[in-house]
Amino acid sequence: MPDLEEKIVAAPHTHDTFLDSSELIINMGPQHPATHGVYRVRLHLDGEKVLDAESFIGYLHRGVEKLGEHGDYRHYGPILDRMDYVASVSNNLGYVEAVEKLLNVTVPPRAQYLRVILTELQRIASHLLWLGTHALDIGAMTIFMYCFREREHVLNIFEKYFGARLTTNAFRIGGLQFDTYEGFEAEVLAFCEDLPGRIADYEQILTENRIWIGRTRGVGVLTAEDAIAFGVTGPVLRASGVKFDIRKAFPYECYADLDFDVPIGEQGDTYDRYLVRMEEMRQSRRIVMQAVEKLPDGPIMGKVTRVIRPLAGEVYHAIEAPKGELGFFIVSDGTTTPYRTRIRPPSFVNLQALPKMVKGQLVADVIAIIGTLDIVLGEIDR
Amino acid sequence: MVEYFVIPAVQIVVVFLAVSVMVAYMTYLERKVVAFMQARLGPMRVGYWGLLQPIADAVKLMIKEDIIPAGADKLIFTLGPVITLIPAFAVFSVIPFSGSQFSVFGYKVHLYITDVNVGILFILALSSIGVLGIILGGWSSNSKYPLLGSLRSAAQMVSYEVAMGFSVVSVLLYTHTLSMVQIVEAQKNMGWWFAVIQPIGFIIYLICGVAETNRAPFDLPEAESELVAGFHTEYSGFRFALYFLAEYANMILISSIAVTLFWGGWLAPFPNVKALAFLQVIPGLIWFLLKVYFFLYLYIWLRATLPRFRYDQLMRVGWKFLIPVAMANVILTAVLRLYLK
Numbered sequence: 001m002p003d004l005e006e007k008i009v010a011a012p013h014t015h016d017t018f019l020d021s022s023e024l025i026i027n028m029g030p031q032h033p034a035t036h037g038v039y040r041v042r043l044h045l046d047g048e049k050v051l052d053a054e055s056f057i058g059y060l061h062r063g064v065e066k067l068g069e070h071g072d073y074r075h076y077g078p079i080l081d082r083m084d085y086v087a088s089v090s091n092n093l094g095y096v097e098a099v100e101k102l103l104n105v106t107v108p109p110r111a112q113y114l115r116v117i118l119t120e121l122q123r124i125a126s127h128l129l130w131l132g133t134h135a136l137d138i139g140a141m142t143i144f145m146y147c148f149r150e151r152e153h154v155l156n157i158f159e160k161y162f163g164a165r166l167t168t169n170a171f172r173i174g175g176l177q178f179d180t181y182e183g184f185e186a187e188v189l190a191f192c193e194d195l196p197g198r199i200a201d202y203e204q205i206l207t208e209n210r211i212w213i214g215r216t217r218g219v220g221v222l223t224a225e226d227a228i229a230f231g232v233t234g235p236v237l238r239a240s241g242v243k244f245d246i247r248k249a250f251p252y253e254c255y256a257d258l259d260f261d262v263p264i265g266e267q268g269d270t271y272d273r274y275l276v277r278m279e280e281m282r283q284s285r286r287i288v289m290q291a292v293e294k295l296p297d298g299p300i301m302g303k304v305t306r307v308i309r310p311l312a313g314e315v316y317h318a319i320e321a322p323k324g325e326l327g328f329f330i331v332s333d334g335t336t337t338p339y340r341t342r343i344r345p346p347s348f349v350n351l352q353a354l355p356k357m358v359k360g361q362l363v364a365d366v367i368a369i370i371g372t373l374d375i376v377l378g379e380i381d382r
Numbered sequence: 383m384v385e386y387f388v389i390p391a392v393q394i395v396v397v398f399l400a401v402s403v404m405v406a407y408m409t410y411l412e413r414k415v416v417a418f419m420q421a422r423l424g425p426m427r428v429g430y431w432g433l434l435q436p437i438a439d440a441v442k443l444m445i446k447e448d449i450i451p452a453g454a455d456k457l458i459f460t461l462g463p464v465i466t467l468i469p470a471f472a473v474f475s476v477i478p479f480s481g482s483q484f485s486v487f488g489y490k491v492h493l494y495i496t497d498v499n500v501g502i503l504f505i506l507a508l509s510s511i512g513v514l515g516i517i518l519g520g521w522s523s524n525s526k527y528p529l530l531g532s533l534r535s536a537a538q539m540v541s542y543e544v545a546m547g548f549s550v551v552s553v554l555l556y557t558h559t560l561s562m563v564q565i566v567e568a569q570k571n572m573g574w575w576f577a578v579i580q581p582i583g584f585i586i587y588l589i590c591g592v593a594e595t596n597r598a599p600f601d602l603p604e605a606e607s608e609l610v611a612g613f614h615t616e617y618s619g620f621r622f623a624l625y626f627l628a629e630y631a632n633m634i635l636i637s638s639i640a641v642t643l644f645w646g647g648w649l650a651p652f653p654n655v656k657a658l659a660f661l662q663v664i665p666g667l668i669w670f671l672l673k674v675y676f677f678l679y680l681y682i683w684l685r686a687t688l689p690r691f692r693y694d695q696l697m698r699v700g701w702k703f704l705i706p707v708a709m710a711n712v713i714l715t716a717v718l719r720l721y722l723k
Binding site for chain 2: 140144205211212214362364365
């Protein structure tokens with residue numbers, strides 16, 4: 001690694017600067033309060049204007065994909081919790097579904113509905129965290145505390161159900177480990193009742209705020225063509241005006257039975273991404289309420305053998321994680337251990353659009369754009 | 383002898399200590415008010431309801447290791463915070479805290495250190511020096527983030543000082559004096575606060591005041607999320623405390639000037655209305671402090687509510703909006719004063 005870095009330094013990009021002054025190169029991160037983790041971006045500045053940006057990742061690399069090749073299929077779940085650590089429920093869902101697809105197992109309806117409830121709650125929690133940190137980066141510090149207060153309700157439900165707040169792990173290949181606890185539905189519905197008023201509060205502070213609009217409108221514009229070319233997914237893609245949501249396009253679990261809208265943006269700027277995520281929280285709430293209402297009785301575990309030994313073959317399965325398409329590619333050689341596990345994390349792919357988005361913007365916009373991409377370094381570095 | 387040395391010395395010590403304590407408890411107030419606005423409690427551990435927190439903070443900052451970065455220019459690095467702090471405190475010498483006077487051992491004592499005939503000019507001149515310390519601090523750190531922060535700060539303070547000067551001039555057109563005490567007395571004679579007579583000037587002053595002190599939503603020089611801590615990134619311990627002290631002293635100063643110029647200083651509301659004479663029972667100093675704390679509360683309120691401006695937007699607001707409006711206001715006021723005479 002040091003050699004590589006020296007080479008990059010030795011061959012600096014030179015740009016034409018205003019008044020022919022020398023360009024200023026600053027390292028933002030890895031220890032920077034607003035890069036959302038150990039992420040480093042090297043900025044080439046002309047005064048306050050960004051000429052170029054280079055991403056440096058890998059500070060949080062733990063070899064998650066390699067770890068999947070040791071131990072059996074069930075052992076991999078808890079490791080995946082540490083990937084997107086603010087949406088660990090979604091990580092687990094993606095993985096168990098991929099293995100279920102490989103095994104050709106059907107999950108009982110009750111387990112499906114519970115999985116949907118929990119992952120949608122996780123989506124709300126993840127978006128709340130995004131909103132809080134994004135607003136904090138732009139300087140609206142109060143929203144941050146409010147979002148954490150609401151996220152706390154979700155985490156309390158998780159704590160009771162999973163026994164953990166952050167590294168939840170109760171999804172099993174073929175179903176679920178636990179059935180719901182006493183009063184689960186009531187607590188989820190109480191949270192859903194509470195949420196719209198809270199979201200309205202955030203919107204009251206931000207949506208019409210002139211400073212907020214000034215900081216986000218027209219900042220980090222990503223056109224639909226660019227977004228598709230970069231392979232960007234999730235709210236970032238939808239804000240660019242592409243109506244693509246895996247929950248609708250390739251429905252998994254019981255999403256086909258549930259009624260929800262996919263919000264899209266028009267201009268693909270930071271403000272649109274903000275609006276899309278706000279609307280997604282409301283839609284997730286709708287999904288949760290419907291799923292709680294329809295929640296069937298029955299078993300929570302499908303028929304799965306004691307030892308998981310899929311036939312030789314490969315499978316790719318993607319779900320709509322809060323940050324975009326979370327895909328798992330698993331190759332089985334017919335033994336109890338996966339031959340190869342490859343993960344397509346949404347943040348990693350979305351981050352590729354960053355240099356394109358920050359070029360020509362100001363330093364302050366870089367922060368806004370990193371925030372709006374909603375990256376989690378645990379997932380990028382794996 | 384006593385009149386020229388002892389009394390001023392005592393006054394200076396009292397004002398210095400009072401401002402220092404106000405600054406310390408301003409941090410407490412800020413943390414508490416912001417905490418309550420954000421559905422949390424704020425400092426609670428040190429003393430009853432965290433009341434000793436500012437003292438604990440001060441002690442902590444004083445006994446911290448004093449670090450000067452290897453690449454820094456030592457002399458200027460140490461000088462920077464001092465240059466910022468001294469004007470911030472010196473300016474309090476002309477702030478009229480109250481108009482009342484009393485006698486001690488036969489000497490007349492005012493509740494302000496001095497009343498200079500160029501008071502407001504003195505304030506504007508002295509407070510501009512503060513920005514020099516910020517530039518020097520950022521420059522001498524020999525580091526990129528502080529440099530960017532100090533350049534932003536310099537540009538911001540210089541551009542907002544212009545609009546602020548104009549808003550002050552709009553008041554001076556009524557008072558015909560630069561003395562701070564006489565400005566307050568002019569409001570007493572007119573029966574109105576200048577905030578009522580000069581609403582545009584008042585609002586411009588308020589906005590510029592927030593920008594001058596680098597507070598939210600104009601806190602770009604120390605934008606935590608972008609520039610880590612702005613111009614004082616490399617400072618720690620007591621030197622950092624000096625910058626911190628200067629920033630909060632400046633907030634109190636800007637509020638004090640706002641009160642003196644626009645809110646009638648130590649006067650009770652509607653000083654000439656007979657029906658409200660009972661308000662005079664409360665001493666002028668209390669009125670003054672109440673008004674100052676209202677403005678300080680406003681600062682905190684803004685910080686908890688608003689997102690931060692971007693650099694170019696800040697400059698646009700300053701040069702393309704505030705300065706033209708302030709100039710128009712001065713010209714309009716001058717013309718009206720001339721014709722209505």
